[in-house]
Amino acid sequence: MLALHEVHTHYGLAHILSGVSMEVRRGEVVALLGRNGAGKTTTLKTVMGLVTPTSGAVRLGDEEITGRPPYRIARAGVGYVPEDRRIFTELTVRENLEVGRQPPREGCPVWTEDRVFELFPALAEMRDRLGGQMSGGEQQMLTIARTLMGNPAVILLDEPSEGLAPVIVEQMARAISELKREGLTVLLSEQNLPFCSAVSDRAYIIEKGVIRYEGPMQELLARPQVLEAYLSV
Amino acid sequence: MEFYLVQALNGLASASSLFLVASGLSIIFGVTRIVNFAHGSFYMLGAYIAYTLVQALPTGAVGYWLAVLGAAVAVGLIGAAVELLLLRRIYRAPELFQLLATFGLVLVVADLVLLIWGPEDLLGPRAPGLRGSVMILGEPFPTYELFMIALGPLVLAGLWVLFHRTRWGTLVRAATEDREMVGALGVNEAWLFTSVFVLGSFLAGLGGAVQLPREAVNHTMDLHIIAEVFVVVVVGGMGSILGAFLAAVLISELNAFGILIFPEITLVLVFLIMAAVLIFRPWGLLGRPEGPPRTPAGEFEPPLRLLGRGFLYFCLAVLASAAVLPHLLPTYYIRIACEVLISALFATSLGFMMTVGGMASFGHAAYFGLGAYGAALAVTYAQVGTGLGLLAALGLGLAGAVLFGYFCVRLSGVYSAMLTLAFAQIVYAVLFQWYGITGGDNGLLGIWPSDWVSSPLAYYYLTLTVVAVSLFLLRRLAFAPFGYSLRAGRDSALRSEAIGIHVRRVRWVGFVIAGFFAAAAGGLFAFLKGSVFPDYSSIPVSVDSLVMVLLGGVQTLSGPIVGAGVYKVLEVFVNRYTEHWQLILGCVLVGLVILFPQGLLGYLVGRFGRSGEEWRGVDGAPAGGRAS
Numbered sequence: 001m002l003a004l005h006e007v008h009t010h011y012g013l014a015h016i017l018s019g020v021s022m023e024v025r026r027g028e029v030v031a032l033l034g035r036n037g038a039g040k041t042t043t044l045k046t047v048m049g050l051v052t053p054t055s056g057a058v059r060l061g062d063e064e065i066t067g068r069p070p071y072r073i074a075r076a077g078v079g080y081v082p083e084d085r086r087i088f089t090e091l092t093v094r095e096n097l098e099v100g101r102q103p104p105r106e107g108c109p110v111w112t113e114d115r116v117f118e119l120f121p122a123l124a125e126m127r128d129r130l131g132g133q134m135s136g137g138e139q140q141m142l143t144i145a146r147t148l149m150g151n152p153a154v155i156l157l158d159e160p161s162e163g164l165a166p167v168i169v170e171q172m173a174r175a176i177s178e179l180k181r182e183g184l185t186v187l188l189s190e191q192n193l194p195f196c197s198a199v200s201d202r203a204y205i206i207e208k209g210v211i212r213y214e215g216p217m218q219e220l221l222a223r224p225q226v227l228e229a230y231l232s233v
Numbered sequence: 234m235e236f237y238l239v240q241a242l243n244g245l246a247s248a249s250s251l252f253l254v255a256s257g258l259s260i261i262f263g264v265t266r267i268v269n270f271a272h273g274s275f276y277m278l279g280a281y282i283a284y285t286l287v288q289a290l291p292t293g294a295v296g297y298w299l300a301v302l303g304a305a306v307a308v309g310l311i312g313a314a315v316e317l318l319l320l321r322r323i324y325r326a327p328e329l330f331q332l333l334a335t336f337g338l339v340l341v342v343a344d345l346v347l348l349i350w351g352p353e354d355l356l357g358p359r360a361p362g363l364r365g366s367v368m369i370l371g372e373p374f375p376t377y378e379l380f381m382i383a384l385g386p387l388v389l390a391g392l393w394v395l396f397h398r399t400r401w402g403t404l405v406r407a408a409t410e411d412r413e414m415v416g417a418l419g420v421n422e423a424w425l426f427t428s429v430f431v432l433g434s435f436l437a438g439l440g441g442a443v444q445l446p447r448e449a450v451n452h453t454m455d456l457h458i459i460a461e462v463f464v465v466v467v468v469g470g471m472g473s474i475l476g477a478f479l480a481a482v483l484i485s486e487l488n489a490f491g492i493l494i495f496p497e498i499t500l501v502l503v504f505l506i507m508a509a510v511l512i513f514r515p516w517g518l519l520g521r522p523e524g525p526p527r528t529p530a531g532e533f534e535p536p537l538r539l540l541g542r543g544f545l546y547f548c549l550a551v552l553a554s555a556a557v558l559p560h561l562l563p564t565y566y567i568r569i570a571c572e573v574l575i576s577a578l579f580a581t582s583l584g585f586m587m588t589v590g591g592m593a594s595f596g597h598a599a600y601f602g603l604g605a606y607g608a609a610l611a612v613t614y615a616q617v618g619t620g621l622g623l624l625a626a627l628g629l630g631l632a633g634a635v636l637f638g639y640f641c642v643r644l645s646g647v648y649s650a651m652l653t654l655a656f657a658q659i660v661y662a663v664l665f666q667w668y669g670i671t672g673g674d675n676g677l678l679g680i681w682p683s684d685w686v687s688s689p690l691a692y693y694y695l696t697l698t699v700v701a702v703s704l705f706l707l708r709r710l711a712f713a714p715f716g717y718s719l720r721a722g723r724d725s726a727l728r729s730e731a732i733g734i735h736v737r738r739v740r741w742v743g744f745v746i747a748g749f750f751a752a753a754a755g756g757l758f759a760f761l762k763g764s765v766f767p768d769y770s771s772i773p774v775s776v777d778s779l780v781m782v783l784l785g786g787v788q789t790l791s792g793p794i795v796g797a798g799v800y801k802v803l804e805v806f807v808n809r810y811t812e813h814w815q816l817i818l819g820c821v822l823v824g825l826v827i828l829f830p831q832g833l834l835g836y837l838v839g840r841f842g843r844s845g846e847e848w849r850g851v852d853g854a855p856a857g858g859r860a861s
Contacts, residue, residue, distance in 0.1 A: 048417055074419035086414040088407045098400060099407040100418045150419050 001026040001185045002047065002078075002154050007056030009039075009046050009209075016042045018209040019056070024154065029176065029186040031200035031217065033193070033231060039209040040189035041083055044156045047187075048080045049073045060154065077105055079152030083159045083189075085143040089132030093123055096131055096142055100149035108153045109182040116145040119175060137168035144175065154185040161192045173198045193231065197221055205230045235370040237490075242369070244489030245482065246378040249385030250447075252481035253440030254458055255465040256392060256474050257433035263409040263472035264429045267320060267331050268647050271338035273459030275434050278342060279308045279441025280450045281350050284357050287445070294361040305439035312434025316427045322827050324426075328647065329593055330826045333783050336776050337822030339455060344816035346452050357445035377446050384443065388436070389478050396474070405429055409472055456772050460658035463651040464503060468510050470520020471648060479518055504659050508640055511652070515643050552701060559693050567689045569805055571761050574700045575754045576797040580781035581707055582750035584793035587782060589711045590743040591723030592642070593650040596657025597778045599637065600748035602770025604630040604755025606664060609677040609765040618683035623699075623756045630752020631745065633660065638744035642737050645726075657775055664767035676766035680759050696757050703750050708790055710746065719743045751778075780822065 002024040009017040017039050024030045034040050045051040047058050049070040058066045065073050074080070088096050097113055104110045117124035120141040126134065134142065140160060147155060157176070161169045169192070176199045179186060190196045196203065196217065203220045205213035207230050213220065220226065258272045269275075286300035315338065323331050363380050366373040396402035408415045408425055416422045441454070465484055469476030484503060491502040510518060555574075559567045583597045607629030608622040617625065637656040641649045664671045671677065681687065686695045710716050721729040722736040729736050759765050768774065781800045785792030803821075807814050 050413060050417060070413070070416040071419050071421050074417055080417045082414065082417075086411050088410045088414075090410055091403065091407055095403045095407075098403050099415060099420070102419045146418065 001028075001061060002187065003059045004043070004047065005057045005059070007043075007046055007053045007058065009042055009051055009053045011042075011051075016209050017046065017053070020206070020209065020211055022204050022211060022214070024185055024187050026185055027180065027183055028202060029180050029188060029200045031196040031203040032187065032189045032206060033191070033196060033203055034189075034206040035191065035231065038206045040206060041158055042209075043206065044080065044158050044187070044189055047073075047156060048078060050080075074150060074152075075102065077108060077151075077153035079147040079150055079155040081143050081147050081155065081157045081160065083162065085136075085139045087131035087134070087139045087142055087146075089130065091131055093127045093129055093131065093134075093142060096146050097149050100146035102150040105151045105153065108151050109184060110151055111148040113149075116148050119148070119178060120145055137164050137171075140164060140168070140172065141175075148179075152184070154187065155179065157186060157188045159189055159191065161190065161195045169195055191231075193227070235372045238370055239372045239374055240489050240493065241486065242374060242378065242382060244486035245385070246381035246447075247488065248478075248481040248485035249381045249388075250440045250444055251458070251461060251465055251485055252385045252478050253388060253436045253443075255462045255469070255477040255481055256388070257436035257440070258462055259466050259469075259472055259474060259477050260392075260405075260436075261430055261433035262466075262647075264405055264412070265320065265324065265426050266328070266647075267324075267335065268328075268651065269433070270332055270335040270459065271315070271342065272433070272437050272462065273455035273457070274339050274342035275308050275312065275437035276441040276458050277346065277450075277452070277454040278311065279304050279438030280357075280444050280454060281346060281355070281441075282307050282438070283442035283445050284350075284355050284450050287357060292358075292361075297358070297361050301439070301442040301445070304442040305435050308438025308441070309431045309435035311438075313427060313431045315434075316430040319823060319827070320430070321423065321426075326826065327787070329587070329779070329783060329787065332593075332595070332650075333779060334823050334826040336779075337819040337826070339459075340815040340819030340822070342819075343452060343455060344813050344819070348813075348816075350450075350452075352452065354449035354451045356449050359446045363446075381443065381447070385478065385481070388439075389474065392474050401428070460655060460772070464507055464655045466517075467644075467648060467651050467655065468507055468517055470514075470517030473517065473519040476517055476519030501659070501663070504656075507652075507655065511640055511643060516648075555697055555701075556694075559690055564689050567693050568761065569801070571689075571693050571696045571757075573798055573801045574696050575757050575761065576777075576781060576801050577794045578700045578703050578757075579751055579754035580778050580785070580793035580797040581704055581790075582747045582754065583778045584782045584785070584787065584790065585707045585711065585750070586743055586747035587787050588790055588792075589716055589723070590719050590740060590747070592740060592744060593647075593653075593779075594641075594747070594775070595650045595654035595772075595779070596775050597653070597747070597751055598770045598772070598774035599653070599657035599660040600630045600634055600751035601755040601758070601774060601778070602657075602660055602664060602765075602767070603633040603748075604752030605759040605765040605769045606671065606677070606755075607752065608756040608759040609680045610670070612680050613677050619686055619695075619760055620683070622680075622760065623753070626752050626756025626759070627749060630755065631749050634745040634748025634752075635741075638741050638748065642740040642744055654772065654775065657770055657772065660770045661767055661772075664770060671767070674767060676764050678764045680765060681763050682760045686760075692761065696761070699753060699757060703753055704794070707746075707750060711790055715739070715742070780818075784825070 004020050004022050007017050007020045008015070020039070020043055022032070032040050032043060042051060046053050049065070049068055052067060056066070057064055060076050060078060063076060065076055065078070088099065091099070094113065097116065117127070122138060123141055123145055126138070131139065131142065144157070144160070160172050160176070164172065173195060176186060176188070180199075188196065188200060200217045203213070203215065203217050204211050205226070212230055213226055254272060254276050258269060261267065261269050261272070283301050283304035286303050287297055290296035290300050319334060319338070320331070323334055360377050360380070363377040366375045367379065368374070396406055404415060404420055404425055408422065412422055415425070461484065465477055465480040468483065469478070469480030483506065487502050487506060495502065559570060562570065579597070579601055583594060586592050586594060604626040607626035611617045611622050611625035637653070641652050641656070644652055665673055667673070682692055686692045718729070718734045718739045721734055722739055726736045755769065758769070777800070781796040782793045783796070784800055785794065785796030804814065807817055811817065
């Protein structure tokens, strides 16, 4: 569904991604694990076209999307949920959803305002509230809901559990499982191992811009030395 | 009492037109982050096109209003062309280059308007159906002014509906907050930008077209309104349409009543109000503080390099040839050489503030003009010689920079730059209006140098000495601890505060230094020309300095010197062959920005290596490596 092939990305002179290759198959939830600064966010941004890779290719299905502007990548079916949420603070919840709305896409679950409110009932109760007046957890729900309004085939979630209260993190995990049931493909960047293990099928570990490990989530959990080497702080 | 009411209504009528233009500028800035200097030109075009259409269409109400609407639509289309052909290529260029490109448009439009419509004021017909007047409390009041009073709130309401009740409006508001995210959600930003630009241009064109019955159409409308619009937008809060409306009403009422109380200094009232608003609400009445700018990945400000012995020898060689040069030149060229030197100092003072301080100024001519008038006033009223005259120049420039800088450094980025322009306009207006002291537009004449420097050659050496010493000092300052603090504040205000640098104060001092050296240039210029005029602090002179800095490249300290040389020499030669210097300069500016967004020197250094010149790049980084 989504594949990166030998992707190199630079910020100025800093070499952030050094030949990242990975694959997310249709209907999978894949976790991209790594410490701060390992290149998780850059990987997702590169897929989204927010950062242009210096070399390598990103494919969505059979299409190569490398180097396209972000809006075309979004329209091709990639949904992006940024780490810092980037809610439009001056817009109401409904207006935020409106910005994300795109026509239905063949073969992808179709989302409406009512359906995202079903997924996140808390949002339904504050539909006319300004984005800037919401709590972190509520904003996290809104940013996912907003991306769903574009009816994506693949959704990129950048550290959705970061900075949230445990009870909200549980809600997030339920929501992601629900998205998987709907048939969405999810690529998830995370540091929170328990959260990932609850929702992911497979995992990649990235360190200093290089993929160090790849395998099913359950196998990874059974290899404490790998976790120790790449994830423990 | 009745009289005051009528005066208040007059103010409201003027506010509408101002609001139309200001709201357009504000909307465009909100989404594209481009301060469209050419917005005043769009307003002027609206008036001229409406004038022509009214002549061409059948007389009568239908024809007239079609002409007004047609003019606004035409300006909207011109806006679309500008966005598609020019701005779209430079959204990623540094802010100042965008500004320079839009100023290039101002020059092009100004000359084209002269070519097409000629220099005379054109008096349009009055609006059919609104020609009469109504009695208000026993005073006659023009019906058209009532129409104008209604127009502002109507447009305000229309814009509100557009922005809050349509998908397009929601997208625009979202893009005002976070363009990149809007793109990542599948919205084609390019299309959104174009449509926003068209709407803004349309509003400006409409603002100009409805002026037709109110004032004669003339070719100074562009710069006249742009300064007022900047004030309105800064006072109202950038990006706030309601704020623009309130500020337009406030400023227009102040003008309407100020003219009764202090006819000579209405602008001082405006200045006081602006100062008060900015002290209590630095982001304007309804604006909100901008977050730290979201710098694109990989964008960084490479350090200035302290240059080695090679550069020192190079400078000494240049200085030596500058000392020998006048002996090889006829007198006429000695004066041009003086002008080049003065421009180099003027440009470098601005360059210091921009390169080292990270502060842009659209109004650097304020200090140049103050310097020139400082010298001229001292000579005229105290009969001092050249030495004391130059000191007076420095004094007046310093005072102006201290006062204006205090306000300018409270804001950041384009807000601050717009404020500098507003201050420069105030200086210009005072020089222009205060007839008794400054001689108004007749200027002050007979400001000749004292005997010891009266020969062109002697004056050249005086200029060379002052300029060389000033340039050395400016360079030295950039590498002094103060310069480091200034640069730290430029790179990250937050982090600098955290290590104990009082960023605002450091910037203030930097601003004052820049103003001080600009005043030195102004003082030298006064004695070179023997006369001073309010034009010395006009917007075109400010822009000249910006052009010289940007031509040379903001990334180098000595770039402005090269820029000044190229610019002055070009000006002299082009003026010799054609009257359309503005048109040519405008086209050159637009072309340069598109071709060399890093400036000339920046381009040359990036292309041919770092031989001999400082280049603020990290080792081995190509010039184009930034922002790409």
